[in-house]
Amino acid sequence: MRRQKKERQQLLKKTIRDNPFITDEELAEKFQVSIQTIRLDRLELSIPELRERIKHVAVQQLEENVKSLPLDEVVGEIIDMELDVQGISILDIGIEHVFKRNNIARGHHLFAQANSLAVALIDEDLALTAKATIQYVRPVKLEERVVAKARVSNIENDKGRTVVEVRSFVGNEIVFTGKFEMYRSSKNSEDGSSR
Amino acid sequence: MRRQKKERQQLLKKTIRDNPFITDEELAEKFQVSIQTIRLDRLELSIPELRERIKHVAVQQLEENVKSLPLDEVVGEIIDMELDVQGISILDIGIEHVFKRNNIARGHHLFAQANSLAVALIDEDLALTAKATIQYVRPVKLEERVVAKARVSNIENDKGRTVVEVRSFVGNEIVFTGKFEMYRSSKNSEDGSSR
DNA sequence: CTACTATTAGTACCTAGTCATAAGATCGGA
DNA sequence: TCCGATCTTATGACTAGGTACTAATAGTAG
Numbered sequence: 001m002r003r004q005k006k007e008r009q010q011l012l013k014k015t016i017r018d019n020p021f022i023t024d025e026e027l028a029e030k031f032q033v034s035i036q037t038i039r040l041d042r043l044e045l046s047i048p049e050l051r052e053r054i055k056h057v058a059v060q061q062l063e064e065n066v067k068s069l070p071l072d073e074v075v076g077e078i079i080d081m082e083l084d085v086q087g088i089s090i091l092d093i094g095i096e097h098v099f100k101r102n103n104i105a106r107g108h109h110l111f112a113q114a115n116s117l118a119v120a121l122i123d124e125d126l127a128l129t130a131k132a133t134i135q136y137v138r139p140v141k142l143e144e145r146v147v148a149k150a151r152v153s154n155i156e157n158d159k160g161r162t163v164v165e166v167r168s169f170v171g172n173e174i175v176f177t178g179k180f181e182m183y184r185s186s187k188n189s190e191d192g193s194s195r
Numbered sequence: 196m197r198r199q200k201k202e203r204q205q206l207l208k209k210t211i212r213d214n215p216f217i218t219d220e221e222l223a224e225k226f227q228v229s230i231q232t233i234r235l236d237r238l239e240l241s242i243p244e245l246r247e248r249i250k251h252v253a254v255q256q257l258e259e260n261v262k263s264l265p266l267d268e269v270v271g272e273i274i275d276m277e278l279d280v281q282g283i284s285i286l287d288i289g290i291e292h293v294f295k296r297n298n299i300a301r302g303h304h305l306f307a308q309a310n311s312l313a314v315a316l317i318d319e320d321l322a323l324t325a326k327a328t329i330q331y332v333r334p335v336k337l338e339e340r341v342v343a344k345a346r347v348s349n350i351e352n353d354k355g356r357t358v359v360e361v362r363s364f365v366g367n368e369i370v371f372t373g374k375f376e377m378y379r380s381s382k383n384s385e386d387g388s389s390r
Numbered sequence: 391c392t393a394c395t396a397t398t399a400g401t402a403c404c405t406a407g408t409c410a411t412a413a414g415a416t417c418g419g420a
Numbered sequence: 421t422c423c424g425a426t427c428t429t430a431t432g433a434c435t436a437g438g439t440a441c442t443a444a445t446a447g448t449a450g
Contacts (some may be wrong), residue, residue: 005396022255023437034398039439042326049438051246051405058249075303107324108270108310119302129302129344132343133328179272218406229429234407244407246436257422 008033009041020053031118060145076113076148083123084152084162087177103142110140110176114166117150118180127184130161134178143168151195203228204236215248270307271343278318279347279357284308286341298337303370305335309361312345313375316359322377325356329373339365355379 008031015030023184028035042049048056076091090096091107097109111134119127140146147169154163161181170174203226205228210225211217219237223230237244243251256297285293292304311313314322335341342364349358363371 001204002271021250025437036398036400037396040397043439051249054246056250057256058215058252061252090327102321104321104323106307106310107314107327108303108307111306111310111327115301115303115306126297127298128334129331131328131330132306136324139323143291143441165267220406231429235428245408266404289436 004042009045012038012041013045013047016053018093021028023050035056056072058063062163073149075109075116077116078120081120082106084155085121086151087117087150088120088150089117089120091142093140093142093146095142098142100117105140105142105144105146107136110136110146110168113146113148114168114176115180116148117148118164118166118182121150121152122162122182122184123182124184129160129180130179130183131181136176138175140170140175146170146175148176152164178184196385200236204240207233207236208240208242211242211248215252216244216245251310267268269339270304270311273312273315276315278316279350281347282312282314282316282345283345284315284345286311286343287341288335288341289335290337293337300329300335300337300339300341305331305341305363306373308341308343309345309363309371313359313361313373313377316345316347317379319379322357322379324375325378326376327373329371331371333368333370335365335370341365341370343371354377388390 012027012031013033014028020075022030024035024038025036031038031126040048047053058106076089077091078087081087088162091109093105093109097105099106114115114134115129115132118129148166149169150166152160152162156162160183160186164180166176166178173174196200198379207222210222219233221228222233236242236261242248273282273284276282285297285305287310288300288304292300294301295362306327309329310327313324324371343361344364345359348358348360349356355378357379359375359377361371361375362369362371
């Protein structure tokens with residue numbers, strides 16, 4: 001009896017986690033117990049009712065959307081920034097960034113951080129990378145914190161080009177450098193810029 | 196009267212769009228009409244009830260989470276490959292790859308595809324990008340399919356370096372080129388390679 | 391056998407609705 | 421001014437998916 005209850009409650013937790021849209025009735029059916037038992041279980045486990053669960057998921061969604069509108073565009077977290085002058089961003093290397101075999105960060109994440117920062121630096125609606133030359137100075141490992149420092153080195157307003165130089169560090173060791181030639185649309189309207 | 200109704204319904208739509216969590220009662224209060232009027236309005240406008248609205252938002256959330264998960268070791272899908280010789284991968288540009296404002300693919304996704312392919316081409320346990328020079332030839336837009344073709348142009352076994360050239364196309368238009376100087380650890384053990 | 395836990399059952403009540411019917415309010419035109 | 425059409429409000433019956441509470445029953449360990 002004891003065992004049965006515990007087991008059922010564990011399974012219940014998992015089931016609801018996997019599918020928050022399941023009703024007590026369906027759960028009762030699934031576990032071959034009465035609805036009341038399911039409700040007692042939820043009570044003991046502090047699992048809220050269906051509608052509250054759904055609402056919770058929906059609230060998350062809205063919050064995430066709001067949160068990810070400005071954030072999702074930039075890889076890394078920008079911690080300092082003077083438009084068209086310089087900027088600094090940090091990126092903490094997690095397991096999602098590394099090769100599983102050796103825990104070394106995949107190159108494109110470092111690139112993405114630097115490139116994002118370069119784009120963000122440009123004070124324009126539309127900034128695109130035209131050219132980039134980069135060096136990976138030393139591999140970056142899991143759990144290291146990469147600090148990317150970008151400096152605008154050259155604005156050619158006539159051509160709509162801006163050069164951004166990025167150097168990324170772990171501690172005071174340089175791990176990555178890149179020179180990004182950015183294209184800015186703005187005043188230059190000979191391109192199909194409008195959107 | 197006519198005007199009042201139309202106006203109220205327009206406002207109602209907008210109000211619910213902005214805050215799907217609002218009840219008919221709150222809406223009735225807000226518009227100074229009875230609950231029944233609000234319900235007739237929702238009926239005419241085919242706006243579902245609160246709980247259905249919330250559910251809809253929640254379902255979106257779950258779907259989005261599932262969609263953004265499988266983004267791991269290789270960016271793009273490798274469809275052809277001769278180790279140390281050449282390889283081809285494709286990447287379909289989805290909304291997760293583009294700037295929301297203009298539907299142009301973010302540079303680092305193209306880079307990631309090319310870089311992934313270059314890494315995969317190297318027949319070695321550990322391949323890292325040492326240097327890369329890339330050009331974005333033309334912007335890639337939402338829903339375009341990018342085909343990246345990589346060719347190994349130079350293997351310097353003594354130095355542990357391999358040069359991979361990648362050209363990416365949409366149709367037969369070139370959109371991106373990159374030259375990747377790859378570092379391979381293997382036989383060369385004078386570096387602190389082991390991990 | 392008794393005490394205790396687990397389970398089931400039943401009732402009243404809740405929210406946020408649907409659906410259908412009816413009655414009152416308002417307005418525009420003949 | 422009265423008529424008919426459109427709006428608006430009210431009312432009642434019903435629903436899903438619950439909460440909260442009380443009570444009865446089943447099974448088991450000491």
